[in-house]
Structure formats: structure tokens, C-alpha cells
Amino acid sequence: MTSLIATVCVALGLGVVVVRRRSVALTLVTAQSLLLASVALWRTSGHLELLPAAGGLLLRAVAIATILGIGIARTRESQPVRAGIEPMARAVIALAALLAIPALVPSLGFGDQNAQRAAIALGVLGIVIALTRRATILQILGIIVAENGATLAALSASNAVPDVIGLGVIFDLLLIAVVASAFHTRIFGQFGSGDTAHLRELHD
Amino acid sequence: MTDELTIPLTAAAVVAPVLVALVLQVARSERTAHRLNRVGAVITAIVGLGAAAAMLTRESHATSWVIADTASGIYVGVVTVIALMSALLSPAYLSGAQGEFFAARRSVRSYYLMLYAFWSALVAIPVIANLGIGLLVVEATTAASSVLVAFSGKPRALEAGWKYLILTTLGMSLAFLGIVIMFVASAARGGGIGQLDWSALPGTLAHIPHGAAVAAYALVMLGLATKIGWAPVHNWLPDAHSEAPAPVSAMLSSALLPTVMLLAWRLRDAASGAIGNTAATAPLAAFGIFSVAVAVPFLWQPMAWKRLLAYHSLEHMGIITVGIAIGSPLALAGVVLHFAGHALAKALGFYAAIPLYQIQPDAARHSARDVAASSPTTFAAMAVCAFTLAGLPPSPLFFSELFIILGGIESGQVVLASTLAVLIAFAFIGLLHALLEALQTNSGQDSQPARKTSEERAAPILIPTLLTAAALAALTAYAWLLPASGIVRHLAQGIS
Numbered sequence: 001m002t003s004l005i006a007t008v009c010v011a012l013g014l015g016v017v018v019v020r021r022r023s024v025a026l027t028l029v030t031a032q033s034l035l036l037a038s039v040a041l042w043r044t045s046g047h048l049e050l051l052p053a054a055g056g057l058l059l060r061a062v063a064i065a066t067i068l069g070i071g072i073a074r075t076r077e078s079q080p081v082r083a084g085i086e087p088m089a090r091a092v093i094a095l096a097a098l099l100a101i102p103a104l105v106p107s108l109g110f111g112d113q114n115a116q117r118a119a120i121a122l123g124v125l126g127i128v129i130a131l132t133r134r135a136t137i138l139q140i141l142g143i144i145v146a147e148n149g150a151t152l153a154a155l156s157a158s159n160a161v162p163d164v165i166g167l168g169v170i171f172d173l174l175l176i177a178v179v180a181s182a183f184h185t186r187i188f189g190q191f192g193s194g195d196t197a198h199l200r201e202l203h204d
Numbered sequence: 205m206t207d208e209l210t211i212p213l214t215a216a217a218v219v220a221p222v223l224v225a226l227v228l229q230v231a232r233s234e235r236t237a238h239r240l241n242r243v244g245a246v247i248t249a250i251v252g253l254g255a256a257a258a259m260l261t262r263e264s265h266a267t268s269w270v271i272a273d274t275a276s277g278i279y280v281g282v283v284t285v286i287a288l289m290s291a292l293l294s295p296a297y298l299s300g301a302q303g304e305f306f307a308a309r310r311s312v313r314s315y316y317l318m319l320y321a322f323w324s325a326l327v328a329i330p331v332i333a334n335l336g337i338g339l340l341v342v343e344a345t346t347a348a349s350s351v352l353v354a355f356s357g358k359p360r361a362l363e364a365g366w367k368y369l370i371l372t373t374l375g376m377s378l379a380f381l382g383i384v385i386m387f388v389a390s391a392a393r394g395g396g397i398g399q400l401d402w403s404a405l406p407g408t409l410a411h412i413p414h415g416a417a418v419a420a421y422a423l424v425m426l427g428l429a430t431k432i433g434w435a436p437v438h439n440w441l442p443d444a445h446s447e448a449p450a451p452v453s454a455m456l457s458s459a460l461l462p463t464v465m466l467l468a469w470r471l472r473d474a475a476s477g478a479i480g481n482t483a484a485t486a487p488l489a490a491f492g493i494f495s496v497a498v499a500v501p502f503l504w505q506p507m508a509w510k511r512l513l514a515y516h517s518l519e520h521m522g523i524i525t526v527g528i529a530i531g532s533p534l535a536l537a538g539v540v541l542h543f544a545g546h547a548l549a550k551a552l553g554f555y556a557a558i559p560l561y562q563i564q565p566d567a568a569r570h571s572a573r574d575v576a577a578s579s580p581t582t583f584a585a586m587a588v589c590a591f592t593l594a595g596l597p598p599s600p601l602f603f604s605e606l607f608i609i610l611g612g613i614e615s616g617q618v619v620l621a622s623t624l625a626v627l628i629a630f631a632f633i634g635l636l637h638a639l640l641e642a643l644q645t646n647s648g649q650d651s652q653p654a655r656k657t658s659e660e661r662a663a664p665i666l667i668p669t670l671l672t673a674a675a676l677a678a679l680t681a682y683a684w685l686l687p688a689s690g691i692v693r694h695l696a697q698g699i700s
Contacts, residue, residue, distance in 0.1 A: 106415040109389030123381050130374050139370050146377040150384045157388040162397035165387075168340040169380055175347045176373050183354065183366050186305060190359055199363035202443040204502055204511070 005039060006118035009152055010098070013125040013145045017094045018087045020080045022072050022137045022194075026065065029141045029148075033061035036151050043155070053166040057151065060170045064144060064177045068137060071181045075188040081135035081195040090132050097124045115156030122149030136184040136194040140177065147173055210258040210265070210272045217255040217280060218328045220248040221287075225320035234312045238295040241316055245291035248320075252284030252327060259331075264694065271333040271402055274694040278540060279330035279466055282547050283459045287323040289668055290451035293555050294319065296664035297449050300562045304357025315355060315449075321348040322455060329463045335474075336383050336400040338467050339424070342431055343376045345460060353448040353456075364447035368440040372431050379427025382420040389416035402470055402700045409478035418483065421475045425487050428468045432461050434491035434525065435498035438518055442502075445514035445554075450561075453510060454554040457517040458547035462524065469528050474700035488529040489620055495522030496627040503634030506571040509560060509586070512635075513553045516593050519631050520546045520601075526624050527608040533696040535611025537687040540695070542604035545592060545679050549601070552665075552672040553589030556582050559662035578655060581662035585669040592676055594635040595628065600679035607687065 012032040016025045040054035083090065098121050110116035126146025130139045147169070154161040184194055191198040224244030231237035259277030266272065294315070303311040325345045332338045346369060354365030383400070389412035390399060399408040409417045426437070433441035445453045468488065476484045499519035503512070520542065527539035559582045560575065561568050576583040595601040605628055612621025686692060 106419070107413070108385050108419050109391075109413045109416040111391075119381065119384075123378060126377060127374060130370055136366070143370065143373050143377060146374060147380070150377065150381040153381060153384040153388060157384070157391055161384060161387050162336075164397050165336045165340070165383065165400075168337065169343075172340055172343040172347075172376075175344065176369070179347045179351060180369060182305075182351070183362065183369060186354070186357060187362055187366065190357075190362060196366070198359070199366060201360050202363050202367075202447070204442070204505065204507065 003112075003114040005035060006112075006114050006152065006156075009035060009148065010118050010121045010125070013122050013129075013148070014091070014094055014098075016129055016138070016141055016145060017125060017132070018091050020087070022077075022080070022135055023069075025138055025141050026068050026072065029144050030061060030065040032148055033057070033064065033144070036148060036155060037061050039155050052163050053161070053170075056167045056170040060174060063174055067174075067177050067181050068140065071184050072137060075185065075194055077135075077193060081138075081193065081197075083133050083135075083138075084197075085132050090128070093132070094125055094128050097128060110153070110156055112156050115152065119149045119153035119156070122146065122152060125149075134196050136180070136187055136196055139196065140180045140184070143176070143180075144173070210255070210262055211267055211270050213251065213255040213258050214270050214272055214276075214280070214331050217248075217252040217284070218324055218331070220251045221320040221324035221327070224248055225317045225324075228316045228320070229313055231313060234298075237312050237316060238298075241291055241294065244320075245288050248323070249284050249288035252280060252287075255327075255331075256281030256284060260691070266333045266401075266403060268398065268401065269333055269337075270331050272331065273699065274691055275466060275469075275699045276330045278543070278691070279463055280327055282544055283323075283326045283330070283463060286455060286458045286547055286551050287326065289551060289555065290455050291319065291323070293558060293664060293668065294449075294451045297451055297558050300558070300661075301356060301449065303355045305351060305354050305361075315352070318348045318352045319452070319455075322352065322452075326455065326459050326463055330466050333402055334397065334400050335402065335405060335424070335467070335471065336397065339376065339379050339383065339427070342428075342464055342467065343373070346372050346376070346431075349448075349452065349456060349460065350444075352452040353444045355449050355452070356447070358447075360443075361447040364440070364443035368444040371437070371440045375427045375430025375437065377427070379424045382423030382427065385416055385420040385423065386412065389413055389420070402474060405471075405474040405700060406477050409475050412478075414479065417475070417478045421471070421479055421484065422487070424471060425468060428464055428471070429491055431464045432468065432521060433495075433518060434521065435495040435518060438495065438498070441518060442511055442514040445517060446508060446511035450510070450554045450557040453513070453557070454551035457513065457554065458551045461517060461521050462543050462547065465521065465524065465528070468525075470700045472528070473698045485529050485531070488525050492522045492525030492527075492529055493620065493623055493627070495519065495525065496624065496631065497522075500627055500630045500634065503631050504637065506637075508569055509567055509572050510554060510557050512571075513550060513589075516631075516635070517550065520550070520593070523605065523608065523624065523628065526620065527604075527611070530608060530612045530615060530617055530620065531696075532611040532615040533692050534614060534687050535608045536695045537683075537689075537692045538604040538607030538611060540691060541600050541607065541679060541683055541686055545600035545604060545676060548672050548675055548679075549589045549592035549599075552585050552669060553593070555665050555668055556585035556589065559658070559665060560586070562661045563658045579658040579662045581659055581666050581669065585662075585665050585672075588669060588673050588676070590635055594632050596632075598677070598680045600676055600683055603680065603683040607683075 130142030
């Protein structure tokens with residue numbers, strides 16, 4: 001895992017924090033997932049035992065892009081769903097969180113400190129995206145960005161994460177993506193928009 | 205029954221619900237689906253209870269996939285009873301409800317598919333011998349149960365299901381990051397899935413850098429917290445429990461939350477050596493007390509019956525968590541008793557909502573009134589639930605709370621125990637308030653035919669009410685024997 005790849009992954013995650021259109025955000029997350037899948041595939045040279053997990057990552061990237069892409073195509077918004085927080089403010093929140101990571105997170109045994117920071121950064125960005133964006137699709141993408149943080153961490157390890165866990169996480173994420181996409185379609189059907197601002201009836 | 209049969213029986217208890225779910229998909233009519241459900245649920249429960257009995261009566265042992273110990277036996281037994289009752293009462297719920305999340309022609313079959321998938325996962329979680337695989341199954345429960353929460357397809361149900369899906373999945377993402385940190389930090393040990401086996405985990409955590417062990421523990425615990433619904437990461441819990449179909453609410457509250465908590469309990473025991481008992485236990489004590497404290501103000505408010513029960517889930521999960529944190533044999537006796545008593549009483553409370561919402565549709569949004577007058581059976585179920593949850597003697601929860609508090613005092617954790625005692629007292633008064641509201645009557649305005657119709661609607665919960673009351677009485681009787689039993693002795697030795 002080179003510093004450049006880790007940096008690009010974080011930059012793509014940061015892009016999802018600020019962009020307005022769901023399709024652009026999906027493109028960024030798909031690029032991030034494909035980049036990680038490429039790293040995994042590159043690591044398989046001479047280590048064929050890593051092939052199932054690498055293939056799983058590639059399949060995950062393509063499948064999620066397809067599932068969510070179809071979801072977006074079937075639910076055209078008349079105008080982009082506005083987040084409760086303006087893009088600049090979201091970017092400031094995200095950047096502040098990213099800058100705090102080196103100071104707050106101790107060494108966790110990663111050989112590559114950049115990979116450690118990038119993995120934690122993607123986890124944080126995933127949370128920021130899910131909590132500050134209102135469009136259902138973007139909240140799902142927040143989860144995928146956070147999961148990509150765990151993937152990046154796994155790829156930085158000199159030992160491989162066992163296939164049972166690696167493929168299990170991929171399977172679970174695909175399952176969640178299918179269910180979340182079904183929710184998105186029902187929510188759009190109910191309210192005419194995938195804006196979670198409509199989901200504010202329940203409170204005490 | 206021989207020891208050799210325990211593992212195959214345990215595996216059968218996990219697989220049986222999946223097979224029933226598949227068989228149900230070939231049902232050509234709703235009536236056939238309901239019949240197959242009844243037969244399938246009983247067979248599945250017999251297998252599950254057989255597995256639980258085997259685990260409780262035989263020596264603990266584990267393979268690389270399955271752990272069959274005392275804790276697994278208790279949890280599989282209780283989960284099976286709750287899932288059986290939920291499956292048997294589902295036809296009563298489905299007869300009075302429309303599910304719009306799925307297409308109408310396959311709505312009932314899809315409901316059963318998700319219900320049995322959920323049942324299978326709930327039985328699997330306590331018997332899986334590996335933390336990583338356990339987390340994968342916890343994550344998989346989200347897919348099935350979130351769809352069940354939103355089954356009605358109404359806006360409120362969609363909101364509850366969506367919130368549950370996003371928050372708990374985000375939490376589990378952090379938990380997986382914690383798992384990866386464990387692998388990365390333990391590269392020198394060579395890796396392998398076996399590192400996360402409950403039996404190997406103490407060694408794995410002990411051989412990685414302290415900071416990495418603490419970070420991994422914190423992330424996994426935080427992920428589990430979102431799924432258990434510990435405060436302050438509990439936002440999804442009241443909404444999901446109140447909007448889900450009543451049989452599903454029962455499974456969420458009585459089975460899912462405590463079962464996921466078992467993973468947190470095993471993890472605490474596994475991590476105590478590596479990061480220190482105080483550091484490993486402090487999050488449990490904090491989450492537990494904070495959950496009870498956050499729940500109490502809501503228990504005083506007039507609110508819809510199921511939503512009130514949801515806040516009680518928050519309170520009772522908090523109490524059980526504090527009991528695990530205290531960890532003395534007496535407190536652990538309280539934990540076991542509280543888990544079983546809460547599960548039975550809370551499930552009955554949710555089942556009471558099936559006739560309640562048919563008789564008083566308004567009760568889905570506001571506190572229930574006139575129930576005693578309009579449907580004595582429904583009121584009886586609500587009363588058994590409320591008196592038990594309030595911890596009034598002879599409720600088993602009176603003894604379990606007493607055991608946990610005395611266990612805390614006995615082990616020198618006086619501040620924790622007394623804080624819990626004060627909070628429980630406040631919660632007690634709040635629940636009685638709700639029950640008194642349900643007793644209020646509009647001076648017998650219900651006509652005789654209306655009352656007859658209400659009682660007909662309540663008929664499906666009559667036998668569950670009687671059985672639950674009997675089971676709760678049996679638990680109270682057993683409470684006297686529990687602290688000195690082999691069950692508590694095994695749990696006190698540690699369950700990782």
C-alpha cells in the first residue's frame with residue numbers, strides 16, 4: 001500500500017462529503033472501491049491464496065455500483081437533495097476530524113502509519129457522510145466509505161485477513177446494499193423523494 | 205444424550221429455521237403458509253430446546269466453529285422460546301395487518317422468510333466459537349430484521365427501519381475495523397481465523413501492542429453497543445421496537461439485544477487479561493448505568509404501549525449490563541434471571557399489542573386507555589408484563605435486581621450498585637403510571653357486543669399469557685436455587 005493510494009482513497013472519501021449529486025458521489029465511491037480491489041489483485045501475484053478476497057472486492061465494487069446505480073436511475077430527483085449542512089461547513093467538519101486523527105489515535109501496530117491514518121480517516125469520513133447527508137443513497141455510500149476504511153487497513157497488513165472474514169464482510173455489505181436499495185425505492189415511492197428529511201415523524 | 209450429539213444438535217438448531225423458511229416459500233396460499241409455519245415452528249423449537257438442554261447438562265466444549273457452554277445453552281433456550289411464540293402469534297398479527305413493503309401476493313411468505321432467517325441468526329450468535337464470524341452474523345441480522353421492522357410499509361415504519369439499518373450497519377463497520385486492527389497488529393503471530401476464537405482471543409489480545417488492543421476492543425464494543433442499543437447510541441431502538449410488527453418487536457427486544465450483549469460479555473472476559481479488568485469492564489458499567497438513566501425520564505411520560513416497552517428495553521438492557529460489569533457470582537445469578545424473566549415478560553407485552561392495536565388503533569400513537577374494561581384478556585397480558593418489568597414481588601425481576609445490587613455491594617462496587625438501585629426505583633414508579641392509565645375506564649361505555657369482539661381478538665394471546673405467568677412463577681421459585689447452582693458457577697469462571 002503506497003502513501004499515494006491511501007491519499008487518493010481519502011481524497012475520494014472527502015469528495016463524497018462535499019459533492020451534491022448522488023451519481024457523482026457513487027462514481028467517487030466506486031472509484032475508491034475499485035482502487036482498493038486493484039491493490040488486492042496486485043497483491044495476488046505470487047500469492048494465489050489471496051485471489052478469492054481480491055475477486056470478492058472487485059465483485060463488491062461492481063455489484064454495489066450496479067445496485068445503487070439502478071436505484072438512482074429509477075428514482076430521479078427533480079433537484080438534488082440538499083443536506084442540512086452546507087458543503088463548505090461539511091468540508092470543514094471533515095477536515096477538522098481528519099487533522100485531529102494523528103493527534104488522537106495512537107500507533108495501532110500498523111507498519112505503515114499512512115495506511116493507519118487513511119483507514120481511520122475513511123471510518124471517520126463514512127460517519128460524517130452518513131450523519132450529515134440527507135439523501136438515502138448518500139447515507140448508504142457513507143457506510144461503504146467506512147467499510148472501505150476497514151478494507152484499506154486489511155490490505156496494509158503483511159498477513160492476510162482470513163477469507164472467511166474478508167468474504168463474509170463483502171457478502172454482508174452486498175446484502176445490506178440490496179436491502180438499503182429496497183428501502184430507498186420504498187421511501188422514494190412513499191414521499192416522491194429520497195430525502196430522509198421526510199423521515200422525522202418519530203420522536204418523543 | 206451423549207456429548208457427541210451436542211454439536212450436531214446445535215448445528216441443527218441453526219439450520220432448522222432456514223429449512224422451514226425455504227419450505228414456506230412453496231406455500232400457495234396464506235392459509236397454507238400459516239399452517240406450515242405452525243408445524244415448522246414447533247419442530248424447530250423442539251430441536252432448539254434439545255440443543256439448549258444438551259448444552260446445559262453436558263460439559264462445555266467447543267469445535268473450531270461451535271461453542272457449546274452454559275451461556276450458549278441459556279441463550280439458545282430463551283431465544284427458541286421467544287421465537288416459537290413469535291412465530292405462532294404471527295398469523296394473528298398478519299390477519300389484522302397489511303404489509304406493503306413487499307408485493308401483496310408474496311407479502312406473507314416474505315414475512316416468514318425474514319422471520320425464520322432472523323430466528324436462525326439469533327440461535328447462531330450464542331453458539332459461534334469465533335468473534336469475527338459472530339460479528340458477521342450480527343450484521344446479517346440487520347438485513348432481515350430491518351425489513352421486518354418496515355414490514356407495514358407505512359412512513360413511520362420506513363423511518364424506523366431505515367434508521368435501524370443505517371445506524372447499526374455504521375456501528376458494525378467500526379467493529380470490523382476493530383477486527384482488522386487485531387489482525388494487522390498480530391501479524392507476527394501468523395494470522396488465521398483461529399486467532400479470533402473465543403478460546404484464543406485472550407492470547408491474541410495479550411500479544412499485540414497495548415494501544416492496538418485497547419483501540420480494537422473499543423471499536424468492537426462501540427459497534428456492539430449500536431446493535432444492543434445502549435445509550436447514547438440507542439436512537440434507533442425506540443423507533444424500531446415501536447413500529448415493527450408485534451411478534452418481531454418481541455424478538456428484537458427479548459432475543460436480539462441480549463444475544464448481541466452475550467458477545468460483549470464474552471469479549472469483556474477475553475480482553476480483561478490483556479487490557480486490564482478495570483479498562484475492559486468500565487465501558488460496560490458506563491453504558492449500563494447511562495442506559496438506565498436515559499430511559500427513566502421516558503418511562504414517566506404517557507406514550508404508546510409498544511414505545512413504552514421499547515424504553516423499558518433500554519432500561520433492562522442497562523440493568524443486565526451493570527450485572528455483567530459487577531461480575532460477582534450473585535450478580536451473575538441476577539443477570540441470568542433478569543435475562544430470562546425480562547425476555548418472557550417483554551415478549552408477552554408486545555404480543556398484547558396485537559389485539560390492543562386492533563381494538564384501539566389509536567393506541568399505536570397514544571397511551572392505551574380503557575383496556576381493562578374493553579378486553580380483560582389483553583389487560584391481563586399487559587398487567588403480567590408491567591408488574592414483572594416493574595420488579596414487584598413475586599416477579600423474578602424483583603429477585604434479579606436484588607441479586608445484582610447485593611452482588612455489587614458484596615463485591616465492593618457500592619457506588620455502582622446504589623446508583624442502579626436509585627434509578628430502578630424511579631423506573632418502577634414510571635411503569636406503574638402506565639398501567640394505571642390502561643386501567644382507567646370511561647364508565648363502562650363499551651357495549652356487550654363490542655366487548656365480545658374485543659375478547660375474540662384477544663383470544664390468541666390467552667394461552668401465551670397463562671403460560672408466561674406460569675413460567676415467570678417458576679423462575680421466581682428457581683431464583684432461590686440459582687445463586688448456588690452449577691450454572692452460576694460456570695458463568696463466574698468466565699465465558700470466553
